[in-house]
Structure formats: C-alpha cells, structure tokens
Amino acid sequence: MRWFIYLVTLLLVIFHLVSSQECPSGTPDGCRCQNRVFNCSGLGLNNMPTSLSSLSNFDVIDLSNNDLVNVPLGAFQNLPVQRIILKNNAITEIRPGGFDNLNLLTSINLEMNGLSILEQTGFNLLTSLTELLLAGNPVDCSNDANAWLKSWMVTADSSVLTGDCSSTGTISDALDSVAEPSAAVFSFEKAEYSALESAGVATVTVSRRGIVGTRVDFGVMVSDGVAVVNYDFVAPVDPRHTMLTGQTRMDLDILLIDDAEMEIDESFMVTIAIEARGEANMGTIGTYGTTIVIILDNDSPVQTTSSPVATTSNPESSTQAKGEPTDPGMMMTTDDLNQSPQPNTKSVNVAAIVIPIVLIMVIIAVIAGYIWYRRTRTINKETTAGIYSVL
Incomplete structure (x- = not known):
C-alpha cells in the first residue's frame, strides 16, 4: 500500500x-x-x-x-x-x-x-x-x-x-x-501636436465616441500654415480612413521632410472630414475637428517659439519663400496609413492539456490495477482455503 x-x-x-x-x-x-x-x-x-x-x-x-x-x-x-x-x-x-x-x-x-x-x-x-x-x-x-x-x-x-x-x-x-447617440462624433484628441523634424513623422490621433457599433469612413485633409506641403511635410496619398466596428481611436502618421536649413518652428493644419452617403448621418465633428501640427526644427541650436498657423496660404508666395519646388522624382510617398487591426490569435499549449489527461489516465489505471490485484489475492486465498478444507 x-x-x-x-x-x-x-x-x-x-x-x-x-x-x-x-x-x-x-x-x-x-x-x-x-x-x-x-x-x-x-x-x-x-x-x-x-x-x-x-x-x-x-x-x-x-x-x-x-x-x-x-x-x-x-x-x-x-x-x-x-x-x-x-x-x-x-x-x-x-x-x-x-x-x-x-x-x-x-x-x-x-x-x-x-x-x-x-x-x-x-x-x-x-x-x-x-x-x-x-x-x-x-x-x-x-x-x-x-x-x-x-x-x-x-x-x-x-x-x-x-x-x-x-x-x-x-x-x-x-x-x-x-x-x-444619433451619430458617431469624430475629434482629434488634442488641439496641438508637435514632432521633431528629424523624426520624419508626426502622429495625430483621431477618436470616435457615440455610435461605435458600425464601420464608418472619414477623411483627413492637410493644409499649409508656415509649413508648406512637399517642402516641409508630405500629404497622405490616400486621405480616406476607416474606423472598424468597435474602434474608438486611430493613430495617423504624416511624413515630415528633414532639411539642413536652420529655420523657425513651422506648423500646418490637419482637419477631419466626414463623408456623406445620401441622407445617412455617418458622423459629426467634435471639439477638435482641426488640429495644429508643429514641426520643431532640429538644425538650429536655439529653438524659437512656435509660429502661429496662417489662416490663408498663397502657393506662389510659399514657393518664393521656400525656393524652387522639389523634384517630383525625389518626393516622398506614403503607404496606406489605415492599417486595419488584425485579430489576435490565441496560442494553445498542447502539452498543458495532453499531459494532465495522460497523468489522470495513469492514476486511474494504477488504482484499477491495485483493486484487481487485491481482488485476485482474495480469490486465491479463498480457493486455497477451500482446497485445504476438502483435504
């Protein structure tokens, strides 16, 4: 025993x-x-x-x-x-x-x-x-x-x-x-974002509240301030994005162009646009429908204060201020910024499942063998006792 x-x-x-x-x-x-x-x-x-x-x-x-x-x-x-x-x-x-x-x-x-x-x-x-x-x-x-x-x-x-x-x-x-809520409400999470020019990218975050149980498309438009598109930053190739069912926020990257010029900090604007589909109300704009992105210059040893965003921009004057336009062949491009989140896959530990089952089966087999052994001994004793009694 x-x-x-x-x-x-x-x-x-x-x-x-x-x-x-x-x-x-x-x-x-x-x-x-x-x-x-x-x-x-x-x-x-x-x-x-x-x-x-x-x-x-x-x-x-x-x-x-x-x-x-x-x-x-x-x-x-x-x-x-x-x-x-x-x-x-x-x-x-x-x-x-x-x-x-x-x-x-x-x-x-x-x-x-x-x-x-x-x-x-x-x-x-x-x-x-x-x-x-x-x-x-x-x-x-x-x-x-x-x-x-x-x-x-x-x-x-x-x-x-x-x-x-x-x-x-x-x-x-x-x-x-x-x-x-009768519609989804879209807004940037902050009124102002900033990024170093040398970082190569500025990230802004769009949030959605209200109705989130549907898939909704929205757009993002960039506009010049002191910073000028294709000189200081690159406009997204595809401004359209999609919030998936249950999704409440999305990070969007805007590429920055790093140059060797010492200049003041520059800024541009990013605005949310909601696509209309017939009479369907796809969403509304919340508190921060427009945000300011400040590009912090990394070429100057002393950073100046950020300049205000211009309310209007003149492409011709911007070109004169920045010099000749960049060669289109050298312009930066962006991939689709809207990468849909991939579902998680749950890893399965096979050993953690199989081994306990095998151990339980072994225990049952040992118990059954022990019971059989005890039962056999009892039968043998009874048989032997019967033989002796006959003799």
Missing part, C-alpha cells in the same frame, strides 16, 4: 510542475504564473508591470488589491487575455487606448476604484466584451461621457454592467433615461 501512496504523490508533483508557468522578464517579485493566470495581486504596485506586453500565453491578468492610479495608453494592447481584474486599486482614469484591441477579452473587473468618468476612447476594439464590473466607483451617471455605456449594453450579447451612480440608483437604471 505504501508504494501506491508514493506513486500518487509523485504524479501529483509532476502535475503541479506541468501546470506552472514561467513568468516573463520584467515581472515584479511576488507575482505568480500558473494555469495561464498572471497573478500580481496584493503587491502594492504603483505602476503597471512592464512584462504585460509579453503575456501571450495567459488567459487571466489579476492586478487586484494594489495601488494603481490609472490604466495608461496601450497597457493591455493586443493581448489574447479573456479576463482582466483590477479590483480594489486607486484607479481614477482610463486613458485613451488603455484597453486596446483585445479581441478575446470578455470581462473587466474595475470594482472598488475611484472612477467617475469612463471615456469611450479607453475601450477600443473590445469585440468580445460582455462584462464590465464597476461596483464601488463614484460613477457620474449625468455626465455625457458615460452615455456610450448604453450603446454597449444594447450591442453586446448578454452584457453585464454592475455599479451605482455617485448620486443615486444603479448605472444600468440611470442609462435607461439617457438618449442613445
């Missing part, structure tokens, strides 16, 4: 070793990685672990019971996780792109934090999200920024939204009285 106990213990140890996982580099001390769960709960963390971007083989991320104050841009971007637990922190802000392109994510637990506003741009391309837990947050149900939650509850299958308003009543009840 003792050998049987030793065998079962050995098999259990092997099963534990197989089910455990190695935590990726950059994981804080005290975190546990096992059974596809990344658990850093209760460690007093003030910042997101730097190893989050490497969690390609985990289904659950548990960062509960820490001291996190926000969810930064791209904190969980493109991860194949199904549940994120941020319960009982000090989170007051979900920054744009905080939860970004998580196609397998079904549940977010934000209970017991300090969230009053949940900006829609913080929840981008969450096509599988069905559970948002907000109990214990002072949610301002009267703020229009939270109205998108009603559209999410309508479009998500079997959606679950928990939590109470900061005033009275539950969030779900408060949203019943909120009118659903």
Whole structure:
C-alpha cells in the first residue's frame, strides 16, 4: 500500500510542475504564473508591470488589491487575455487606448476604484466584451461621457454592467433615461501636436465616441500654415480612413521632410472630414475637428517659439519663400496609413492539456490495477482455503 501512496504523490508533483508557468522578464517579485493566470495581486504596485506586453500565453491578468492610479495608453494592447481584474486599486482614469484591441477579452473587473468618468476612447476594439464590473466607483451617471455605456449594453450579447451612480440608483437604471447617440462624433484628441523634424513623422490621433457599433469612413485633409506641403511635410496619398466596428481611436502618421536649413518652428493644419452617403448621418465633428501640427526644427541650436498657423496660404508666395519646388522624382510617398487591426490569435499549449489527461489516465489505471490485484489475492486465498478444507 505504501508504494501506491508514493506513486500518487509523485504524479501529483509532476502535475503541479506541468501546470506552472514561467513568468516573463520584467515581472515584479511576488507575482505568480500558473494555469495561464498572471497573478500580481496584493503587491502594492504603483505602476503597471512592464512584462504585460509579453503575456501571450495567459488567459487571466489579476492586478487586484494594489495601488494603481490609472490604466495608461496601450497597457493591455493586443493581448489574447479573456479576463482582466483590477479590483480594489486607486484607479481614477482610463486613458485613451488603455484597453486596446483585445479581441478575446470578455470581462473587466474595475470594482472598488475611484472612477467617475469612463471615456469611450479607453475601450477600443473590445469585440468580445460582455462584462464590465464597476461596483464601488463614484460613477457620474449625468455626465455625457458615460452615455456610450448604453450603446454597449444594447450591442453586446448578454452584457453585464454592475455599479451605482455617485448620486443615486444603479448605472444600468440611470442609462435607461439617457438618449442613445444619433451619430458617431469624430475629434482629434488634442488641439496641438508637435514632432521633431528629424523624426520624419508626426502622429495625430483621431477618436470616435457615440455610435461605435458600425464601420464608418472619414477623411483627413492637410493644409499649409508656415509649413508648406512637399517642402516641409508630405500629404497622405490616400486621405480616406476607416474606423472598424468597435474602434474608438486611430493613430495617423504624416511624413515630415528633414532639411539642413536652420529655420523657425513651422506648423500646418490637419482637419477631419466626414463623408456623406445620401441622407445617412455617418458622423459629426467634435471639439477638435482641426488640429495644429508643429514641426520643431532640429538644425538650429536655439529653438524659437512656435509660429502661429496662417489662416490663408498663397502657393506662389510659399514657393518664393521656400525656393524652387522639389523634384517630383525625389518626393516622398506614403503607404496606406489605415492599417486595419488584425485579430489576435490565441496560442494553445498542447502539452498543458495532453499531459494532465495522460497523468489522470495513469492514476486511474494504477488504482484499477491495485483493486484487481487485491481482488485476485482474495480469490486465491479463498480457493486455497477451500482446497485445504476438502483435504
């Protein structure tokens, strides 16, 4: 009997070793990685672990019971996780792109934090999200920024939204009285962007709120300021872009031309344009329908203050100020800037599935063999006793 106990213990140890996982580099001390769960709960963390971007083989991320104050841009971007637990922190802000392109994510637990506003741009391309837990947050149900939650509850299958308003009543009840948005609202996230001339690219971000359950096309137009197209920057080859279903923000790159001239900082304007399709209201323009992009000169040792954007531009005068036009054969071109996000593919650890099954089968076989062995001995003893009794 003792050998049987030793065998079962050995098999259990092997099963534990197989089910455990190695935590990726950059994981804080005290975190546990096992059974596809990344658990850093209760460690007093003030910042997101730097190893989050490497969690390609985990289904659950548990960062509960820490001291996190926000969810930064791209904190969980493109991860194949199904549940994120941020319960009982000090989170007051979900920054744009905080939860970004998580196609397998079904549940977010934000209970017991300090969230009053949940900006829609913080929840981008969450096509599988069905559970948002907000109990214990002072949610301002009267703020229009939270109205998108009603559209999410309508479009998500079997959606679950928990939590109470900061005033009275539950969030779900408060949203019943909120009118659903009639169109998508497009806006740049900032009124002004800047980039070094030597960087070669300036990035602006377009956000969408309101209706996000549809695919919507929009355009972006650039216009001269002090900076002139084809001398200081390159206009996009295709100004048309598409927001996919569930997408709330998109980064757009504008190529900059780096020259050797010492000059003042220059600027140009970028404007959002909504395409009309018959009588359909495809969207409206929000707070920042136009943004200013400032090109910071890197040739001068002393940077001057940024110059204002000209309200009108004269191509002829611009050409005189900049010299002869650039040779068209030397002009920079751009690829399509609208790269559609690709869905995540969830990696499957075959060994983690097959080995436990084999171990269970071995244990069952050992138990069955032991029972058969005991049964055979009993029968043999009874047979021997019968023979002796006859003799």
